[in-house]
Amino acid sequence: GSIFSGFFGRSLGTKGSQLITSSSIIVTTLLALLAFIEVGYNNIPVTIDLIRWIDSESLNVYWGFYYDSLTVSMLIPVLIVSSLVHIYSIGYMSHDPHNQRFFSYLSLFTFMMIILVTANNYLLMFLGWEGVGVCSYLLINFWFTRIAANQSSISAFLTNRVGDCFLMIGMFIIIWSFGNINYSTIFSLAPYLNSNIITLIGICLLIGAMAKSSQIGLHVWLPQAMEGPTPVSALIHAATMVTAGVYLLMRSSPLIEYSSTVLLLCLWVGGITTIFSSIIGLFQQDIKKVIAYSTMSQLAQEYTIHSSIFRHQTICVEVIYNIINSQITKARDYLYNHYNVKFYNSSTIIRLYQNNLSVSIRWKFNIISKLVGISEAIRLILIFIKLNLFNLISKISIFKKQVTVSKVNIYKSSSRLKNSYNLILYRNLHTNVNTNNLIYKNNNPEDIHFKEWLAGLIDGDGYFLLSKNGYNSCEITMDARDKKALYLIKHKYGGSIKPISNAYAFKYKLRNKAGLIKLINDINGLIRNPTRLLQMNKLCIKFNITLKYSDKRVD
DSSP states (O other), X not given: OHHHHHHSHHHHHHHHHHHHHHHHHHHHHHHHHHHIIIIIITTOOEEEEEEEEEEOSSOEEEEEEEEOHHHHHHHHHHHHHHXXXXXXXXXXTTTOTTHHHHHHXXXXXXXXXXXXXXXXXXXXXXXXXXXXXXXHHHHHTSSTTOHHHHHHHHHHHHHHHHHHHHHHHHHXXXXXXXXXXXXXXHHHHGGGSOHHHHHHHHHHHHHHHHHHHTOTTSOTHHHHOOOSOHHHHHHTTTTSGGGXXXXXHHHTHHHHTTOHHHHHHHHHHHHHHHHHHHHHHHTOOBHHHHHHHHHHHHHHHHHHHHHHOSSOHHHHHHHHHHHHHHHHHHHHHHHHHHXXXXXXXXXXXXXXXXXXXXXXXXXXXXXXXXXXXXXXXXXXXXXXXXXXHHHXXXXXXXXXXXXXXXXXXXXXXXXXXXXXXXXXXXEOOOSOOOOGGGOBTTBOHHXXXXXXXXXXXXXXXXXXXXXXXXXXXXXXXXXXXXXXXXXXXXXHHOOEEEEOTTXXXXXXXXXXXXXXXXXXXXXXXXXXXXXXXXXXXXXXXXXXXXXXXOSSOOO
16 A cells, blocks of 8 residues: 555545555454454464575574464554554545655555564564654654654654664674574573573663653653654554554563563663653643653553563553553544644643633642642552562562572483483472482482483584694584573583574584583593593693593494
């Protein structure tokens, strides 16, 4: 619809452009409802990979889409509000000479928002992210002959570029850490990544979301971005674009939840923005600015809610319900506000009071409204304090639980290893399990079986290296299905893990001197492969370690 209206608008005419763009959005909405029934109600996620977008040795990216419960839950309000705004715009823009251009921009914005929500990787999501930013600039500056519209569009564009810069930095860190940008790969490997890297990624994503959702510090563009047509304000700044930041955090919650620092920052940002926007909104006289600050407060509450506990199902449902309620309510307020302004020829609250209420009733209404606003701010402050206390109590209880509860080591055999050594899979279970049965004859099975398994793994799929430059390393290659075992080794000795391009495998590399010495001491006397013994002997000579030999050898 956007292409036809933009490039063939003169041939189609005003009515043709309105019909094509509106009908295409309505059909898309009906298809989204079917997807909601299939994916959301029946709980059947769907992944669609269309074409390969980037193909290189280090990075492969597909133009793909992922439909799960979160995707379809966001698509429904976005498309319903967009359809209603398109229908409303037919009458609102009937006297404007540039109908084709307006409907082209409006449909293009909806298309970019759909890409943002349905993407299955961060790069495709970033394409939609930038697309809605560009479309917002074009729509705010639709009446480009107005100076206020030019200033507002530039302010919105530059403020969002700050958040986009940090979002790009976060994407680069993700590529450097995971070697991939697909949601499924990143979220499956997130528990085994260094917490400091997760914190850095989370902070970058949070700043990007703050700019898009107009949170404190990057909020200046939203109250000023009301210079475009009323349908633009209803669609972009109350219904869809501002919720993109919340969607980014909800989509990234399987990664962000492993960093308590990011969750705490999100809590503080949401709480401070809620209080700030509520108080500032009390003293605004322009109706559009009051609705804008109300939108900021609503989004900040969503930040505060799902920062307390990300993956809790009840909290996720509450956040989605809050988003849907906010989108529909704010869009209705903007569209209804147009009739008030047109009828009373003013957009200020005081003028509306003067035209409708007597003096005594007007003063009573003012006093009651101020008291209601102040009580709302106090209520939000109390909610913020309660959530802070809840977060603090949760951390204390989790800390005590981790101290009192022992780690349970679950040992399973792996048929993939050549020497049939026991593969140990550690899982930290936050339950009271008796671990006395795992100890035999005062020997710790963790030390015995882990060392034997590690020695057999190095015999078959690893090697020691002493380069001419003096760099020492131990490298192990394993099937991707056993990646958890590599992360167990990394947790004990340090090192790094990277996926091997064009192969379903991972490579572990250890170059730290202290980690190498600890590893050699643990497996000394257990290595049986003569080649590995020769490699290990060079490191033993360098580190002044006496090499021990096993009773059995592998030819």
